[in-house]
Amino acid sequence: MRIARILATLSLAAVAASAAAQYPNKPIKLIVPFPAGSATDTVGRILGQSVSAAVGQTVVVENKAGADGAIAGSEVVKSAPDGYTLLLATNSPMAVAPAMKKVPPYDPTTDFTPITDVGRYTFFLFANANLPAKTLGELIAYAKANPGKLAYATGNTTGIVSFAQMNALAGVQMLHVPYKGEPAAITDLIGGRVQLIWATPTTGLSHVKDGKLRAIVTSLKNRSPILPDVPTIAEAGLPKFSILSWAALYGPAKMPKDLVERLNKEFVAAMKRPDVMAAMEKQAFILNPSTPEELGAFTKDQFEEYKRILRAAGIQPE
Numbered sequence: 001m002r003i004a005r006i007l008a009t010l011s012l013a014a015v016a017a018s019a020a021a022q023y024p025n026k027p028i029k030l031i032v033p034f035p036a037g038s039a040t041d042t043v044g045r046i047l048g049q050s051v052s053a054a055v056g057q058t059v060v061v062e063n064k065a066g067a068d069g070a071i072a073g074s075e076v077v078k079s080a081p082d083g084y085t086l087l088l089a090t091n092s093p094m095a096v097a098p099a100m101k102k103v104p105p106y107d108p109t110t111d112f113t114p115i116t117d118v119g120r121y122t123f124f125l126f127a128n129a130n131l132p133a134k135t136l137g138e139l140i141a142y143a144k145a146n147p148g149k150l151a152y153a154t155g156n157t158t159g160i161v162s163f164a165q166m167n168a169l170a171g172v173q174m175l176h177v178p179y180k181g182e183p184a185a186i187t188d189l190i191g192g193r194v195q196l197i198w199a200t201p202t203t204g205l206s207h208v209k210d211g212k213l214r215a216i217v218t219s220l221k222n223r224s225p226i227l228p229d230v231p232t233i234a235e236a237g238l239p240k241f242s243i244l245s246w247a248a249l250y251g252p253a254k255m256p257k258d259l260v261e262r263l264n265k266e267f268v269a270a271m272k273r274p275d276v277m278a279a280m281e282k283q284a285f286i287l288n289p290s291t292p293e294e295l296g297a298f299t300k301d302q303f304e305e306y307k308r309i310l311r312a313a314g315i316q317p318e
Contacts, residue, residue, distance in 0.1 A: 024057040029085045033069035035181035039200035044088045046279045050270035065180045068157045069093025070105045077111045081255040095306035096157035102317040113255040116264050117290035121245040125216040126204045136236035143172035151175040152196040155182035158245040162198040164313035169238050201284045226284050
């Protein structure tokens with residue numbers, strides 16, 4: 001009986017090794033938790049195109065927006081750990097969404113297999129060009145003089161927690177108008193239906209250049225080279241602002257180690273290619289490839305950090 005179990009185990013290991021050696025032999029789904037045209041969608045398509053060329057199979061980007069990224073996250077959690085369904089996650093589905101629920105949709109630290117960190121987003125506080133306030137100080141003063149009259153849009157949970165922390169630190173009240181993604185929110189911001197948004201340059205930069213929007217501050221620790229005249233939020237008067245927005249690659253839990261290593265190798269190699277680096281630079285996206293182990297530790301740290309940030313901002317699980 002014992003010999004039979006050993007033989008069965010060896011047989012399964014041989015099958016797994018054979019499958020890994022043949023991987024990939026069909027298209028790979030890369031699930032993105034935001035709509036087409038969003039910053040994460042753009043990052044996913046840049047990486048997907050590069051990896052597709054390297055492995056000889058198409059990396060198909062599928063947009064699964066909604067529920068702060070939890071719809072996309074839940075789909076990947078339920079998928080087979082065979083490397084054909086991956087999640088290009090952000091801090092939204094991996095830290096904020098589970099921290100905002102009394103009954104989380106999943107555990108980001110145990111229900112996924114970390115593959116590699118991908119990088120950091122640049123976020124700006126964009127304002128409608130007709131808003132009288134041109135600096136953060138003027139914006140805070142205007143909001144205090146007009147409590148509840150300014151409306152801010154959010155297209156992701158980074159926007160939600162950024163406004164929550166900023167408003168708490170500044171002591172202001174504004175009306176929250178949520179959207180499923182940045183593109184629709186930017187359209188309404190330009191139209192004047194909302195006055196502010198924390199968003200990426202992917203959706204906002206061109207409108208700053210044509211004068212329809214104004215960039216007030218950036219959330220980065222240092223000024224962004226794409227808008228060097230825009231101060232950091234710390235420079236502008238809120239040094240305790242601490243929101244970090246990131247993207248990383250995960251698979252379902254219990255993926256075989258050799259498959260994880262293969263995917264890590266391919267995606268890290270893609271991030272080091274000059275054409276990919278140049279494309280990401282245009283998006284003001286800062287690449288930060290890692291080992292699976294480094295991403296696992298980072299995911300745990302960020303989950304705890306976002307829980308702390310949310311509670312400090314007065315946001316309790318629902």
